[in-house]
Amino acid sequence: MxxxxxxxxxxxxxxxxxxxxxxxxxxxxxxxxxxxxxxxxxxxxxxxxxxxxxxxxxxxxxxxxxxxxxxxxxxxxxxxxFKLGISFENWRDLKQDYIHSFGLTGTDHWTAGFQHFWMKGRERGLAGDYGDYCLELKAAQANKFAHLPRNGMNYAYHxxxxxxxxxxxxxxxxxxxxxxxxxxxxxxxxxxxxxxxxxxxxxxxxxxxxxxxxxxxxxxxxxxxxxxxxxxxxSHWLYCDSAVAVQTASTGPAVPLTRSIARESGWQWRIPLQSRVGNGLVFSSRYMDDEQAIACLTANIEGEPLMKPRVIKFKxxxxxxxxxxxxxxxxxxxxxxxxxxxxxxxxxxxxxxxxxxxxxxxxxxxxxxxxxxxxxxxxxxxIRDFIILHYHVTNRQDTPFWRDCRSMAIPASLQHRIDLFRETGRVFRVPNELFAENSWIQVMLGQGIMPKRHHQTADLMGDEELAHFLGSISARIEKTVMQLPQHQEYVERFCRAPSQ
The missing domain is CATH 3.50.50.60 (FAD/NAD(P)-binding domain)
Known part of the structure; x- marks a missing residue:
């Protein structure tokens, strides 16, 4: 200077x-x-x-x-x-999907996160899917949305x-x-x-x-x-270095989810706006060339393309x-x-x-x-570690891209988080970190890591008390979701674009 x-x-x-x-x-x-x-x-x-x-x-x-x-x-x-989360399709394995939502799941105890009570419930045959205890996730699955009192729904935008x-x-x-x-x-x-x-x-x-x-x-x-x-x-951790993007006409109601669909050498996004859909394929040029990427994306879009596919390179x-x-x-x-x-x-x-x-x-x-x-x-x-997690922890072995992602060396900071969750079910948020505990839990469970044990606090609840605790959370969420309007209907009422 x-x-x-x-x-x-x-x-x-x-x-x-x-x-x-x-x-x-x-x-x-x-x-x-x-x-x-x-x-x-x-x-x-x-x-x-x-x-x-x-x-x-x-x-x-x-x-x-x-x-x-x-x-x-x-x-x-x-x-x-509106956007309530991301639907990850084919990431854990082909035909296996999960949602990373923006909400909190269940109710934590000061000694242990909700996931420990859920794991105990699964062991005893008393619990549903982890996502059954998250309002935003259940609303997204039902294609519903509304603003709730006291900021009761966490959301973002497309x-x-x-x-x-x-x-x-x-x-x-x-x-x-x-x-x-x-x-x-x-x-x-x-x-x-x-x-x-x-x-x-x-x-x-x-x-x-x-x-x-x-x-x-x-x-x-x-x-x-x-x-x-x-x-x-x-790029030794993040293999994807290219994207091809195209916009298409809408073919149905907009859903409150970004779709992320894993493909053979990367993944496809589908983002619904009011009058069109944003589509793209993020891929690795080491495993797929531009022409193959355009062909892959074009074969998997819905609706009439509104532009020519455009390739973007990044490092x-x-x-x-x-x-x-x-x-x-x-x-x-x-x-x-x-x-x-x-x-x-x-x-x-x-x-x-x-x-x-x-x-x-x-x-x-x-x-x-x-x-x-x-x-x-x-x-x-x-954020880098969180993204690497999606690629590295997978059961997919059907293409060279996924096999290499599974076997690559990862940062020690990420390896520690994976080991900690796998051994103990625990997740600790680093100060000022973007992704909170529930994001890590949703993705680690979604990608196939099931912890070996839960916190002993969960053992203090008998079956009846645990069933009531879990059941009351899921029942409350179900009741709220039933009362919500359809996402598309709410958008048209709340913020319809002038050209509509």
Whole structure:
């Protein structure tokens, strides 16, 4: 970092790149700090955005609360539907499915999680499926949804990512963000070769700034090409490095689930919006070429294609630093895992909130930079482990891809979690980790790990008491689900898009 910039107040923020990441950054900064900052966003109409991620997780609502975004207005503008979880089909083995839902399952005791009482119930022939004790999961299976009192239903959204960027652009411009059209042709650094001084566009315009946010996608034009931050490649754990995407016309009511269907060398997504369905195949180029992937996806879609299939290449991994000097990378420029658990928008949001918490108004402080990088690194590593779990713990041996996933070496941090759950049924959440205990339990059980023993607290309940405890939870859920409206009907009533 240049000496002359260390104590320089940050007033001019330049966001390089639009899309979901760029406009989420613009919205977050302009709403919270807009009166103190001059915010410019550089975007080229000629450069398309990836726009693959159309499924979100419940944390997006925290971001919307911060921005005071009206849910009905946002959902109508982005053709959104509700999402209660992800249906994993053929992951554990062919024709074996499970749901990773957003809800809590059962009732925990202070000494032990609900899974221990459920395991005891299974042993005694008193319990149903683990999912029978989760409201969101049962509602998703019945294709039902409603907002419940006291936030009684955990949910997220399926949305049109391009429409979301347009929505946030309008929002941000209302708080003073200036959009500048143009292609970036050069990123200029200060004379000492450290911090970024300005960005030159193809029109010849030069835009100076104090803080630069890199939202240029996989290219990482600022953080990588200019600041020289290297990228850690995680493809030895995450084999999928490509995706092919296509949109199709809706053929039936929208369901409140993202479908994730495991295929021979990857998996297919199906994401229902109000007027269309987003489809894609995430695959490994080591086991399948682009033509085979397009053929596989085309053979497994429903409804008329609304566009030609489009192939996207990516490298799973992360930047060694996401903040260096006066450059912060957010979105794909900072790293990317893959869309299996819909974490991409969440990581954008976390990057923004972290930046707002540590915003360098009075000058960039290295200890802030170090803390920001440490938190970002820890967060993505936890998500990485959770994603690897889906591939590694499987009974599938029908193709080379799945056999290799089963036999690969995995991070020690993940191996410990698997061993702990298999031996004891216990799951402990790491501080500030995205996925809570119930997510790990649902996926580990779903992928085929059944713990060898349960906590002794569950043994204190006799059969009658345990049957009543489990039965009262499932009966309460069943009663609630019966009273819920159909998801499609609720969406049409609550947030129907204007074009409908």
């Amino acid at each position: 240049g000496q002359d910039n260390r104590d320089k107040k940050v007033r001019r923020v330049v966001i390089a790149g639009g899309g979901t990441a760029g406009w989420m950054v613009a919205a977050g900064l302009s709403k919270t700090l807009g009166k103190l900052l001059d915010i410019k966003l550089i975007e080229s109409d000629e450069i398309g955005t990836v726009g693959v991620g159309e499924a979100t997780i419940p944390t997006l609502m925290n971001f919307h609360h911060l921005l005071d975004i009206n849910e009905q207005e946002f959902m109508a503008a982005t053709q959104a539907t 949305l049109d990512a391009s429409a979301y960027a347009r929505y946030l652009r309008k929002f941000s411009e209302g708080y003073g963000v200036q959009r500048i059209e143009g292609k970036i042709v050069e990123v200029k650094q200060h004379a000492d070769g450290g911090d970024i001084r300005s960005i030159r566009l193809d029109s010849g315009t030069e835009i100076e700034g104090d803080l630069f946010i890199d939202c240029t996608g996989f290219r990482g034009m600022l953080i990588g090409q200019t600041m020289g931050v290297e990228y850690d490649d995680w 799973p991994g992360q930047r060694r630093q996401v903040w260096k000097g006066n450059c912060v990378a957010i979105g794909l420029a900072s790293g990317f895992l893959e869309p299996i658990e819909s974490t991409s928008i969440h990581l954008i949001q976390r990057g923004i909130i972290r930046l707002m918490q540590m915003f360098p108004s009075d000058g960039i402080c290295q200890s802030d930079v170090d803390e920001y990088n440490k938190q970002a690194n820890t967060e993505i590593e936890h």
